[in-house]
Amino acid sequence: MVELNVSGTVCPIPVLKTKKALDELNEGEELIVIGDYKPALENITRFAEEHGHTVISSEENDNGFKVIIKK
Numbered sequence: 001m002v003e004l005n006v007s008g009t010v011c012p013i014p015v016l017k018t019k020k021a022l023d024e025l026n027e028g029e030e031l032i033v034i035g036d037y038k039p040a041l042e043n044i045t046r047f048a049e050e051h052g053h054t055v056i057s058s059e060e061n062d063n064g065f066k067v068i069i070k071k
Contacts (some may be wrong), residue, residue: 003034040065044067
């Protein structure tokens with residue numbers, strides 16, 4: 001499992017960083033993306049699903065968001 005922190009960035013940077021991280025993973029591996037720009041959660045989730053990845057969980061909290069994606 002790999003963790004990617006995209007805090008301090010705004011779209012499209014969180015999605016681009018997520019794409020790069022997913023490209024480096026093997027099939028079946030999981031990526032945890034955490035960040036503080038809440039609108040990125042929806043964009044990252046949509047990107048992952050559109051590219052055939054599985055969103056295992058996504059949650060928003062006071063500090064931002066966390067999403068777990070399986071490649």
